Amino acid sequence: MKIASVVNGKRQEMEVADNTLLLDWLRNELGLTGTKQSCEVQVCGVCTVLIDGVPVSGCTTLAVEARDSDVTTIEGLRGTDFYKRAEGVFMRHSAVQCGFCSPGFILTVYTLVNAGRKLSQNEIKEALNGNLCRCTGYKSIIEAAVEVIGAELARKI
């Protein structure tokens, strides 16, 4: 299928095989390797990307689903003010060990901020239950996520 899509603000038009996975398309065709590959069964969250602002697992989404849509990967967030602030908070909390899960966590936190609803710490934990950190640095990641979401929502009001 021929698809036209805007990836991180850049228009892409190309023919993709119907069975191409979004993850493979982003990494192999567009060279966007910030989106990681791991569990392959949409459990771990390292392949999280946004289609029209909605988080999906790149490993279990077909590339053709990106047609006529805006796709955002971690590379698309870099350079934004949100990213700079979130990066600072994650670093201050030492919420990064090997860093492999970080793009997925940051994108998920970003969608929670964009949803615009105030969330309790437990709700944030629940919302992040689909992002796994194999270094098991959850405590600091949750603390960082809570701080980022709180601060970003406060800026919006």
Place this chain on the structure above:
Amino acid sequence: MLVPPFEMHVAKSVEDAISLRSKFGDDASFYCGGTELLLVMKLGLTDLAHLIDIKHVDELRSISIDDSGIQIGAAVTYREIENNPLLLADRPEFVSMISGIANLRVRSVGTLGGNLAFADPSSDPATFLLAVNGELEIGSADGKRRIVPMAGFHTGPYQPDMRDNEMIVSIRMPRNPSGGVVVHERMKLKERPNITVAVYASAAQGVVTQARVAIGSIGLIPVRFEEVDESLVGAELANLDGHLKRAATLASDNILVFDDANGSVEYKRHLVDYFVQKVARKAIETILENSNK
């Protein structure tokens, strides 16, 4: 992991989708969120030459609530259910059950229709719908629609009671009945629940008049047992413990479970016993407190 090659067809209407399915037969499957189907394809468990994308069919994407009840199109995503204020107002316990399914990304694209058509033995929605007497609207190639109860729709694991040229068009359930209460709970250690129990109860003058106990995600399909439901009728706050013990014993004796990676038969019967008591207690105490007011 690669998905084997296939050709995608985008259906424009229910009739279009069904006619494509009839044309390609067993070589084709309906496709929507892909959260179950793509996994199965990646694992090489199925070899489909054609996928029929039904997510752009308007009729399958609507939610309506009126006097006749709640109707949710088969291609409505969990996320859309979570964000629907009318559903939240009318059936908060349904919306809360949906918002606990899998994870944020699965709920972004996964659909209620897909869950029920796939008939995974671990299904919160199927168990919930069984407790509230949910129904499905099934479309077929001759243009006719039939309404079937959720009870009996799953005949075995991954076996919905549909012919090849049929598809789920919508899912229906009654509006929150005045005086009735539904409580849903799941225990989840990994991605899929280890057990799901949903209990509906109604009462008059401080006595339970009707109960429906649905048990899912532990046996081959979600089930209800007539004798379990009946054992709760007549319960009052004063004699509740006895009724609950009897219901739980009947349920754990009757349930068909097997040893697997999720636990032994003995452990699973224990879970059934524990959760039937817990969830039924919550439903019945709530309804009896309401009916005493």
